[in-house]
Each structure stands twice: as C-alpha cells, then as structure tokens.
Amino acid sequence: MEDGWECETFDPFSNELLCDGKRDCPLAIRNADQRRFNHDEDPRICAHRKHCPTTNDRLNIPQSKVCDGVLDCKDGSDETVVEISGKFRSKVCNGFIDCKDGSDEYSKTCTKQGRFNCSALNGAKMFNGFGDCSDWSDECPTKSSRANENVFSSRYELIANPVLRTVVWIMAFLAIFGNLVVMVTEMKLLVTTESQSASFQTNHLLVLNLSISDLLMGVYLLMLGVAGVQYSGDYCANDLVWRSSQRCISMGILVLLSSETSVITMVLLTAFRLYAVKNPFNAPYFPKLKIITLSIILSWTFSFTLAFIPLTSQFQHLFETKAWMKENPFFKSHVVDFSSMDTFMKRFVKFRHNFTINDSQTLDGTLLRVQNVYSWADFVDILEDYNYTELFDITGYLGYYSTNSVCVSKLYVTPTDKAWPYSLGIITLNFVAFMFVAVAYVWIYKRSAASGRQVNERARNARAEKQNQEMQKKIIRLVFTDFFCWVPISIMAFLNFGGTTVPPVIYAVSAIILLPINSSLNPLIYSNAPKMLYDRVRKRLRDVGRRQQPHDNRRVNVAVVAEAAL
Structure with missing residues (x-):
C-alpha cells in the first residue's frame, strides 16, 4: 500500500485505517499523486477485499470471511450461492443442502448444470414409482392435485392428520390400561369367589377373553404411535421400507386378530346369556367349563386362520399383489x-x-x-x-396389510380388487354378528321385564326392578357403541362395493378411530369393573365424610353450651 494518503478535510489519517471496513475520512481522500477517491474504503482502493453493497458499519470485509458461514455483510452477499460457486464449487448442486436455506441447490442455480430442484419437479419424474429425489418428494409432493390421494400419510408424517396422531396415543393408553384393569378384576373374581355357577364362570371367562383380545388392539395402537415418531419428518422416503416390513405386517395381523376375536366373543357371550334367560333353571349348571374352554380355543383358532390366510403362498396372487x-x-x-x-x-x-x-x-x-x-x-x-x-x-x-401406512387391511373394497370376497366376507360376518347381538339383547330385555311383572310385587320393587334397570342400561350402552362402530363401517363398505364412493377422510376415521374404539370399550361395557371402581371411590368419599362428621358435631355442641351459658 503506497504512502501519502490524506483526507480532503485535512483530518489526521493513518495508512493503517485504509481498507479496514469503516469510513474514517468524512469526505474524499487523495493519494500521493493527488488522485481523488470517494473515501478511504473505495472499491478501487480495496479491490483485494469483498465489497458489501448495502451501506452499514462494514463497507468491505477480508476475503477470508467470504463463505465462512457467518453473515458479515448486512445484505448477506458474502454468503450467497454466487460466492459459494467461486469458492466452494464442489458443494453447489451436489445433491446435498449445504446452505441453511438450501440456496446451493436451487433449481435456478442447478438447471444450467443439468440438474433439477426436487421441490419444483413436474412431468414424467413425478409419480413414476422411482425416488428421483433423495427424500422421495417427487413421489409425494405437497403441492399437487394428487397430493391428497393418500388419506393416511403425507410427505413428512406416517399419519398426516395431527388430530388422528393424538387420538392414536390416547386410544392406545385407554385400551392397554382399561383392558389390563378388566383382566385383573375378572381373574380376581374367578379365583376368590367360592361358589361359582356355570353362568358365573361363563360370563367372567368370556369377559376375560374379550379383554385379552382387545388388549392386542392397544398394543397395535402403541406400535403405530411409535412408528409415527420414528419416521416423523421424512416418512415418504421410508414409505416402501415401512409398508413392506415385518413390523407393519405383524400390526395388521394384530388388528384383524383382535377385532375378529372380539366379535366372536361378543356372539358367544350373547348366545350363552340368551340361553340363561330362556332356560333359567339350567343356567347354574350349563354350559360346562370344558364347553366354554373349547369355545374360546375355537374363537382364537378361527381368528388366527383369518389373519394368516393372506400370508399363505397359495393365495399370494390374491393378497400380495x-x-x-x-x-x-x-x-x-x-x-x-x-x-x-x-x-x-x-x-x-x-x-x-x-x-x-x-x-x-x-x-x-x-x-x-x-x-x-x-x-x-x-x-x-x-x-x-x-x-x-x-x-x-x-x-x-x-400385500393385504400394506395398502396404507397404518397397516390396516383394506376395509372398503370394489369388485376390481382381487381379494374383495375375503374383505367383504369379513365385513358381512361382523355386520351379521352385530345384528344378532342387538336383536338378542332386545329380546333378553323384554323377557326379563316380562318375568319381573310375574314375581311378587314386594320382591319386584326391591330387587327385580333394580336388575332390570341395570340390564336396560347395559343394553343401551352395548347397542349404542356397537351401532356407531361396526354398523357405519359395514354400511359404508357395502355402499362402496356397490359403486358409491366413500370420502377418503371417512376411511381414515374408520381405520384409526371407529375400529379401535369398539374393541377398547367392549370389556368395560360387559364387565363390572367400572361399577366396582365407582363404588370403591364412592365408599372412600363416604368414609372421609364420616371422619369429618364428629368434628362438626363437636363444634355444634360447643356452640350450644356457650349459648346456654350466656
């Protein structure tokens, strides 16, 4: 740097202040040859430094600060793609985002190099079954007419709807905790009760079986929630990995195994109660324990068979399409x-x-x-x-358990689906089962009410009336929950098969809410666990009130004595 620089204002000026990034001369500056420059940070003088176009405290910076990851210029021009291209050419359009804002991979920058930007794909590269982008965003873009075709997942989440994601965790907790409580309660009753009639054993064994089958639904929901967290943020890139995994297949088996065992157990429980009401004198002796045990074994065998049929090699051409x-x-x-x-x-x-x-x-x-x-x-x-x-x-x-991200078998089929007889057959079975349960319980209630009118009026008012009311409440709860769970699914499945298109959001709600909630609520409706819990809490509150009552009486007595003394 040549000597002899001086400010036109004749202010003292040292050569060390030249090109330091700050304007030290208020006006122009001249060199020893009297050549005039605008100021001491003029780009003509400081050509060896990076010029910052926007006026701020720093007019230029050393070249060592260019592309160092820190914005030194006010407009950020020292960290732009242009600067990166000059200093870090290998990192521009290399398929990896090195800049925080992704500007090193912008389509405008990379098009000249024969590359494309994954967020701006169109044409043949979209929905062609190949992951042209590392995140597979070309197969599930957020802005496309086909972006909403997948009702369950999105580009980033296994379950796209945040409300449904929350429901999964809530239902998982309720299903696991609620069914464990019912299991413990029923086993305790079966072990501690001394004199057990056949109807008593039948009722509690089947409720125990129902809670075990519905516990599997809770396990499925918990596994689904964990998978959602695992793939959160980049689900689309792992969609095929997830849906073809053994974990997803196992979850699909759990759903079918749980729901069908639950339905069969409901039918068995209703059938045995129907027999007990129709033959009240034989109810204490029938059915025998071995008949109940055999019925439970057959229900699980039938459900296991249904769940594993889609995995057999003989039917692979129908299910693993x-x-x-x-x-x-x-x-x-x-x-x-x-x-x-x-x-x-x-x-x-x-x-x-x-x-x-x-x-x-x-x-x-x-x-x-x-x-x-x-x-x-x-x-x-x-x-x-x-x-x-x-x-x-x-x-x-x-295959059958991989049609969607939540690993639930296809509920709403059409005649073009190869496995439609299987899926429609299961839906029909569940619909017929509900109709049987609903009709049977209506008959049971009417029969119980008629029997109550024939007994002594005094006994009727004391005990029979209370039993009839309890039965009526249980029937109303049962029919209500089953109607709003199984019947809508069955009816929509029939309509969809007949040609009426079911809205995609209905499919998601059916698979994630209606199907699990039905299995989760069944044991609570059939068992006495909720009533026992309510009675226990009520007793505790009553005991606390009794402990406080003597203290209140003492205060009253003291007040009376004081008033008498006056």
Missing part, C-alpha cells in the same frame, strides 16, 4: 404388480434364446410353469432356473 424391486431395465417403477410380472414372464420365456437356460427345460414346460404361478416365490424359482435373478432384486412385498 405388488413387489418392491430395485431399479431394473424391464419395469418403469420400483413397485411392480403381480399381473404385470405375469405378463412379462410369459414374454420372457418365449425369448429365452437371449438368456441362459437349462438344457432339460423346454419352452412348453416353462410356459406351463408360468401359467400355474400363484406366488412371487414361483416367479423367483423360474428366474433362478434362468440364472437371471440379479435383475429382479425383490426387496419386499406389498
């Missing part, structure tokens, strides 16, 4: 459906001369094998015979 494959040259998507694979395989074997095959296999024999394929495992076996499995790397399968 899609496979998740890594990128291959034959399909345009990572997700390949069973029918597309079947069509491809028939063409594949016809052009077998392009591949290596075993000499013992003939074209007709191979075509016969393809025509008799019923599972993805059969496809894999054929591909192994051709030694060509490396191009068909199947990562996972999407």
